[in-house]
Amino acid sequence: EVQLVESGEGLVQPGSSMKLSCVASGFTFSNYGMNWIRQAPKKGLEWIALIYYDSSSKYYADSVKGRFTISRDNSKNTLYLEMNSLRSEDTAMYYCAKGNGSYVDYFDYWGQGVMVTVSS
Amino acid sequence: DIQMTQSPASLSASLGETVTIECRASEDIYSNLAWYQQKPGNSPQLLIYDANSLADGVPSRFSGSGSGTQYSLKINSLQSEDVASYFCQQYNNYLTFGSGTKLEIK
Numbered sequence: 689e690v691q692l693v694e695s696g697e698g699l700v701q702p703g704s705s706m707k708l709s710c711v712a713s714g715f716t717f718s719n720y721g722m723n724w725i726r727q728a729p730k731k732g733l734e735w736i737a738l739i740y741y742d743s744s745s746k747y748y749a750d751s752v753k754g755r756f757t758i759s760r761d762n763s764k765n766t767l768y769l770e771m772n773s774l775r776s777e778d779t780a781m782y783y784c785a786k787g788n789g790s791y792v793d794y795f796d797y798w799g800q801g802v803m804v805t806v807s808s
Numbered sequence: 809d810i811q812m813t814q815s816p817a818s819l820s821a822s823l824g825e826t827v828t829i830e831c832r833a834s835e836d837i838y839s840n841l842a843w844y845q846q847k848p849g850n851s852p853q854l855l856i857y858d859a860n861s862l863a864d865g866v867p868s869r870f871s872g873s874g875s876g877t878q879y880s881l882k883i884n885s886l887q888s889e890d891v892a893s894y895f896c897q898q899y900n901n902y903l904t905f906g907s908g909t910k911l912e913i914k
Contacts, residue, residue, distance in 0.1 A: 723903070733844075733852065733895050735903040747902060783851055794842035794899050796863070798851040 690714040692784050692799035699805045704774055710767040710784030710799055718742070718762035721787035723795060724769045726780035726804075734780075737769065741790040752778075774806045810834050810898055814906030820914045825886045829909045831896035833877045840900035843872055843881045847892045855894075856881060888913060 696708035708724070724737045737758035738747045746758050757770040767784050781803050785795035811834040821827045831841065839859035844852040854863040856872035859879055869884040883890055891913055896906040 732908040733846075733897075733905040735897075735905065738903065788857065792899055792903065794854065794857045794897060795844075795852075796854050796857075798853070801851050 690786065690797045692786060692797060694782065694784050694799045694802040697802035697804065699807065700774055701808050702775060702806055704806075705770070705772045706774060706804060707771070708769040708782055708784075708802060708804070710769075712765045712767065712784075712786070715786070717760075717765040719790060721789060721791050721793060722758075722760060722767045723785045723787060724756075724758060724767075725783045725785050725795070725798075726778075727783070727801075728777075728780045731780075738787070738792065739767070745791075747792075771804070774804075776806050778804065779806050780804060810837065810901050810904050812896055812898055812904050812906040814896055814909060816909060817907065818910045818912070820912045821886050822914045823886055823888065827883050827886060827911065829881045829894055829896075829911075831874075831879045831881075831906050833879070833898055833900075835901075836876050837898045837900035839875055840898055841872075841874070841879050842897045842899065843870075844895045844897065845890075845892045846895065847889075852895065883911075886913070 691713045694710045736749045736752045739758045755773045759768045781801040783801045784799045786797040787793040788796045813832045841859045843856040846852040860872045894909045
């Protein structure tokens with residue numbers, strides 16, 4: 689059974705940093721592209737970052753480019769999202785999602801999400 | 809960037825009815841389109857991929873169609889458990905979601 693378990697939830701002040709983790713199980717993690725997607729309260733879904741199966745390429749939404757960094761450790765079956773210079777508009781539920789393939793693809797499994805609140 | 813225009817934003821229908829949700833892409837996405845269902849308080853789940861392929865475990869009353877820039881999700885014989893928000897997503901050129909449709913029972 690595929691499982692994606694995020695952690696790192698919390699309340700932080702504007703301008704600060706935070707790191708999310710997503711531990712994967714039930715599939716060969718190193719074969720698949722992985723993504724972070726967020727959803728602001730009562731809003732729609734926003735894809736924010738993608739990393740290829742072998743970390744050879746990373747892509748970001750304009751809203752987070754230069755502030756967020758996606759990474760992975762295939763030896764630990766873990767996906768990360770480092771978030772810097774956080775803003776109030778980054779307040780959202782953050783989901784990690786498995787791509788169906790190694791590169792750009794649809795999301796066939798999602799984690800349960802973690803809430804990030806940016807507020808003073 | 810490819811924009812996805814989804815309609816309607818909300819929808820109210822009776823049990824047993826058939827409903828259709830539309831998504832229009834700002835350019836041809838060559839059927840690289842998925843649909844997701846998000847029930848209240850839950851994470852999204854894949855319903856349809858490649859515009860018309862049903863994901864594992866999804867009831868056959870859900871179907872997807874379309875090509876080029878126009879796509880639709882149809883739900884036949886609406887059930888109470890179909891109350892949810894539905895999102896389209898293109899994966900032809902990076903990744904973009906539609907704005908979502910909130911489906912309620914009348």
